[in-house]
Amino acid sequence: MAIAESGQSSASSPLVTQLHGWVTTVDHKRIGIMYILMSFFFMVVGGIEALLIRMQLWVPDNTLIGPDTFNQLFTMHGTTMIFFVVMPMLTGIANYLVPLMIGCRDVAFPRLNALGFWLSLFGGCILYTCYFTGDALYGLGSAPDVGWFAYAPLTSPAYARGGAVDYWILGTSVSGVGALTFAVNLVATILTMRAPGMKLNQVPLFVWMMLIDAWLILVAFPPLTAAQIMLILDRYAGAHFFDPQSGGSALLWQHLFWFFGHPEVYIMVLPAFGIISEIIPVFSRKVIFGYASMAAATAAIGLISLGVWAHHMFTVGLDDRLDAYFSAASFLIAIPTGIKVFNWTATLYGGRLQMRTPMLFALGFLSMFLIGGLTGIMLATVPVDWQVSDSYFLVAHFHYVLFGGSLFALMGGCYYWFPKATGKMLSEKLGLWHFWLLFIGFNLLFGPMHISGILGMPRRVYTYQAGQGWEFWNQVSTVGAFIMGFGILFFFINIAVSLRSGKKAGDDPWDAWTLEWATSSPPPSYNFEQILAVRSRRPLWDLKHPEDPDWKYE
């Protein structure tokens, strides 16, 4: 085979050839799509786990699911959603788009890029093999039940017998190495492969935020991997890093974990910031307000987020002065975040808003992220945290930022760029169903958790007694969960229907301004026949409006 088949011609070739094409591909766009498909798959799995959790909490003293299974369910749910749903989805979207947006043919390390995907996928597979090992094979027990942060000493050989925790450690660390290869590749691509003339301060904001995201991955994941290796040594080589009885420290795990864990939450939300910074201007028909301050605020968020990890540890009993420092540092994050929210609002202000589905998701993101951010500030206040830490209030907080924030924006991104990737439009009608069911279900599900949390309901209890005022709120939550499940069903239906019989998209369906819309939909494997030279932040605007180009103003 001297000449490879191109993306288009393989569509008609037999299934085996097609599969072979996907397995061997080094095309950043196909790798991106595989990441996204992987994310969808695990979203279904993690979603089912969540529905089971909610069904168990429907009534007091429910016996549907026993305590052990319940522990396994929330552990697997959290781990799955963070490492195998949000991470791959953002990685996939970035992989697909960044080279197109900076107008180049490929990423810096295409094969390494493929390796990153397969590591992530196999990481997920390793995690889930725990369900197949069972007590029968090798006597390993089943799913891990130590929470997504796997606190020591729950993970010590004494408490976690069998292999379940090993699958957690190995699955997340293998996929973590995958995330590292993604980040290395992305940084190199953005720094070295931009179209001629495109300065770093002219790349789309999504690219800016992914650049900082990738740096955060590079800083935050290695400590996690190190901690995981230490844990494996504890479990298999007789080391005692995290074993207080032999001179180890259980706190050490928490420090290492949250030094990764807090930046990780920003790793998951920065791409969302990036996506809506692309969507809002296009659907407001306005230039983004405060480009430079957006990029600077992102950098500030990245930096600050590295120094606040112990706000997850206020209840550990650290020194008061440490608590005060971490509390104050956490408040600081509100400033750059506020700048961003202000810029988005200012972009909307006076714009000619077009309420298409991507825009709806962007606005949904804005409103729910705002709520999540406010509860975040409350949690960063030490006495408040002492009250509501490890209650459902906390669960509400991080779902508002991670689901209402991150995942909503990522789904909005799917609507926005689906036409580019497939050449078909997603249906607006099904999209509306998807959005509204998700939005209503989401708020029914997580809104009441603020209340049940303040009423004292702890997180991670498999059941509760009647008469504490929690029943009603839990039932609302469970109803919300199912509504949301339906919403996501509409998402998948929409994708299937639109792939089959969606409206043709054309190259530039949204009348947008960044380079990815300058090529065909879907783009050929080499992205662009000719590489365009760039003179401003909106190269397509310049081409469409030669009488009034941006480079005169920038």
Add this chain to the structure above:
Amino acid sequence: MTESSSNSETSPHPETIAMPRPTAWPMVLAAGVGLLALGIPTNMIFSLVGLGIIITSLYGWFGQLLTEEAEVEEPLVAPELRAKPIKPSHKRVLAATPGQRLELPEKVHPYSAGIKGGLAGGAVMAVVASMYGLFSGRGFWYPINLLAAMILPDFADNTIAELAQFSLAALIIGVVIHLATSLMVGLFFGVLLPTLPSSPVFWGGVVGPLLWSAFIYAFMGVLNPVMSQYVSWPWFIASQFAFGIVMGLVVVRSEKISAQSLTPATNRESHDG
């Protein structure tokens, strides 16, 4: 540069484009890593096989990179599948505005006005709060200790008498919180003002304090339980109004500048020419 040369194409039209050759080695390598890992909880055999796969695939991968096998010449797709040229748009660009780059509003207060307003308002507020401390007989340090209780958890159990004592930590933390909040509110207000209709002092002196007080009233129980327990609401609201009115006056009296001049000039002009 002339307009016609902008966005010109830099590369000539080739027939084929060199792209990396598809390869299964990355997938095989990842499978090796996965097996290596799985061996740990299951059986060493898996790890050994995994290690073998890793070595083989690295050998294959690098071997491929070193030859011309690494790349393939991809032919261009059929002309009808290529992107259409981008045509000038006939859509009206928003009239009366410089392109759609209009910054709304056109005139704003300089950032410094917001900072000065915040500082002035904060100072007046501090005076009102201290007066409360003195007149209520709870002592000069009482208000600042209440504020600091937001961060200093051990204040939560203090009695009123203890809260009247001087504490250096509380003083520092209280001052920092107060300064930071005043500056933030001032800046926020300064930026927001020109976009709001009608009189600025109305927004700063009436609406702002009302909203802010209502918000604090609602959330104080969670934000700062100590303060919510001991604070005197009439004085609290009075100090909010003092802050808002003073800050509003300071900001309004500053001279408005064009929004454009908030961005550095060099940045705007570098592309002209």
